[in-house]
Amino acid sequence: MMTDELRKILDFFNTIGINWKFQSLQKAGFLPGVQIENGCLRIAPEQLANPGDLLHEAGHIAIMPTASRHFLQDDVRISAGQGAAEEMAAIAWSWAALMALQLPPEFLFHPDGYKGSSAAYITAFCEQGGFGHPLLSWYGLCLPAGQADGYPKMQCWLRA
Template identity: 25%
Template sequence: MDQTSPIAMDCPHAQKAVSFLREIGLSVEISPGAKGFVNHIRIVRGTLRVDPRCPVSRLLHESGHLAVTPSRYREWMDGNLYTSLNRMLDDPDFLAAEPDSPLYRAVIQASDPEVTAWSYAAGVALGIPPEKIIQNREYDGAGKAIRLALMGHSYVGINGLAFAGFCVRRKSAYNPLPEYPELAFWLQP
């Protein structure tokens, strides 16, 4: 099966997201039965393996892990992402980086709150209803509260995206970056 050809996803929003993710440069393979940390999706060496039953909320969140990870480490993202993140933190190039260097800032801002903020921004850009981007029952039942915080620009992950250079929290004449939920770029360089 050609993994780059359009394959019907059960969720029409997920179909739209697969096309978007491929357009921005992420590797997405349709893989019936895929299962990782969450059902219906697995990250394998920087590639998203997605079961056609995967809801858009999970697809956007898991792809966010790859999107906020610096490109030099993206293929390190595999299976247990905590292990992958720790591997980045142990990298001699990261350890030698100055705290204000782009590499250091990008690695430090590659955690779950930034992933959540990125996934919400991607869903908004795709025109997906907010309650489909983050479902109420997700995040141990805190999905609605997190979604409302994102909509109100008061979620901690927005600060991380801004610090990593994706956007600004509030528009200002002194900074040309777009205001969240718009992003200046989709993948951390």
């Protein structure tokens, strides 16, 4: 089902250059209703349990260098060697996207996600500045947090 939030996210993806397409998903991925294939989000709206998951998966795509983005498949750890640092950067990116879209923290950090740590993540980002954003600065996506126009404001959304 196409909700206002889903439409808002897809419009955002179109604006920043995240490739996506609606497609039935025959096999289950990490998150219901969304998979990454060749650096593109495949979305099955009827299977999508939490539209905020799209922001997280888009974060994995956005932090990959342009030349390597097409290597991303459903399990980004295996397909692109993304580890804990990239996971934190994808979470920080998704928070910045959430702020740009003016959606509530629970939209991204919903109770069904983040291995039971959603409440802790909300606290970390709302009260303590979050984590992972130094990598976004290092990638050239934003200025450091605490600077004028610094994180969570992004200078660009996709890594070159």
